Amino acid sequence: MKFGYVLLIVLTSVVLASCTQTNRPSDSNQVENITPTTTIAGDIQPDRTEIVASEVFDQEGSISPTNTSSPSSQPTLIPCSGVTTSRNQEGPFYKDGSPERDSLIEAGMPGTPILIIGRVFDQDCNPLSGVKVDFWLANVEGEYDNDGYTLRGHQFTDQNGFYSVESIEPTPYTGRPSHIHVKLFAPNGIELLTTQMYFPGSESSADVLNSPDLLTTYLEPDANGRQQVLFNFILSD
Ligand SMILES: [Fe+2]
Structure with missing residues (x-):
């Protein structure tokens, strides 16, 4: 029993x-x-x-x-490679005075939204706060807005050196692979770096072959389904 x-x-x-x-x-x-x-x-x-x-x-x-550990929700998880970010040509279309904003997308704008995130470090991998990160890019027709500030805007890094900005995914245009122009300025206004970030499909371009550190990294989509794109800046002293 x-x-x-x-x-x-x-x-x-x-x-x-x-x-x-x-x-x-x-x-x-x-x-x-x-x-x-x-x-x-x-x-x-x-x-x-x-x-x-x-x-x-x-x-x-x-x-x-x-x-879940989205890099955009836990920016301190974004590591520093220690590889100094290459300089790249400014091009003829930089325009001072862009608005501070976290999205370059405006109502009715064609294109695929992406969220670009990253951190700014010094060459010893210390995060740099208060750095102005100024973006500009062409629209899907390959045209820059030289009259206004469409697809132009800047951010300031936070205490972890983190920035994030929403944009459309750049489109290649005649003679150029997909890219976004960027300038970085110190809090006192001194220019620190002028470069471009390049996107998948640009691997065979001379710019990326000469400076592979300028190729962005695609991450998992965020909670809203937007493609997250990682690009860090490591500044030389
Ligand atoms: Fe350009």
Whole structure:
């Protein structure tokens, strides 16, 4: 009788364990972190797999916020390569006086939105705050706005050297690969760097072959589905 009671407990535990496995949201990385706990007849323990699962997944079964690490939400996770950013030609269309704004996109503007993020460091990888990062680029027709400030704007880096700006993905135009022009200024207004950031498809261009550090890195889309693009600036002394 006693043996039958123990056998019943063991069988019940096995059935419950298999049910919890099949109902759990599938995410191989998370499942690998779950350590099943052996249940011993006569000394029944709480199923640790259920406790871990409730910590990892929310009620809808999606990964909880503690398991998502968007670089734009945790900018200090963006590392410094230590490779000084190359200078690149200014071109004829720089215009002083751009507005400070976090998006260069205006209502009705054609193009694919992207979110450019990154940090500004000195060559020892110390983050630089208060740096003015001034962007300008052509529209999808390959034309620069030399009368107004369409697709022109600047940001100031925060205490972690972080900046972010929304733009349209640049389009290649005659003789030029996809690129965005950038100038960086110290808080006292002294110009620190003039360069361009290049985008996928520009790998064979002379600019990128000569300065591969100027090629942007595409990251995971953000929570809104926008493509995130990483570009750090490492300034020489
Ligand atoms: Fe250009």
